[in-house]
Amino acid sequence: MAQVPVQTIHRDPQLFYWILFPITIVMILTGILRHYATVLMASAPKKLDQKTTREQRSLLHGMQVRSSFHALSKRSFNSRRDALITAYESGAYLKDPERKGQPPANPMTDPSSMEGMMGMMKNQMAMIIPNTLIMSWINAFFSGYVIMKLPFPLTIKFKSMLQAGVATKDMDPRWMSSISWYFLCIFGLQSVFNFILGNDNAASQMAQQMGQMGPQTAQMFGPGVDPNKQFLAEAENIAVVDHYSVLDGVEDRLLEGIRV
């Protein structure tokens, strides 16, 4: 098998100073800007009125009692269980008890739920606008340059992705154009942001997409959920707990531990 000669392309070293570094610096600065924009735009949690807070807190209280029953003694768990179940089933903690059987309000008409959607919209915007701007900026100024060579070989499939705008048929797919350096920056700059901004930063769009899939806890008190049904379900959950305490048989364990 004949050795394929290594392609060499003579490039102006000035390409680095006028393409590579500007793109990298702009990407880093955009990440920092996005981080601070997210921090500044984060709306403070809205103040809830007393009834709503009571409704949510009492539901959380029931969950806590159910999940850490082992820290309570039998007697105190039983009295908590009786009180909670009675209150849940009579609807004592509901925000407006007379609306008990009715279907929940349409989330679109509720002004409080609109704010949550606005917050999500803002985050989306903070991601989309800079990306579109930088993409079109790179396309407008830097398309068609081959700036460097990847240190590892790739299959021919990557050619259309890495060498967008450079329609040269026989060029090794290892050569990459400025737009693919942009993609590398998107994926690889997270560690740089970790270093500059600390770990909880909002600079990388990758991290944000992960975050959107993650927490579902906000849905618990979201619009369109009937609190009365939640209370009834929680009352049932508490009722079936089979109680034991961590202190059951603790004296035996202690004696086991200090035996010589």
Place this chain on the structure above:
Amino acid sequence: MPSELELQISPIVQESLVHNTRTLVNLQSLTASLFGVSAGILGLESYSGFLYYLIFSLITSALFYVVRVAPTSIASEKPPLDTSRYFRGPVEFWTGGLMNGLAGFILTWTLFYGLVSA
């Protein structure tokens, strides 16, 4: 695997676990970028570059174990190379960094390879 009762008697604090993992991830992503710089300056290509990354990130994990985890872990009568005192699973500790740092490694590797060998 400890039973439910044992977990309730001596519970695992999620916040501490998250903090430990985060410290490890920070270290790994930073070192991965530095390995990329060195691999690029050395001019490594294809397999040797990835091998370099693999070996050095395993060395990083091992050093992290020896310097930070081992003293207290062995003192509390855990067997050697057991990270269960501070981390959730051995796989996460030993190989989690490979995926975390790979993108950063490739970025700096490409950059410095391009800068040096151009």
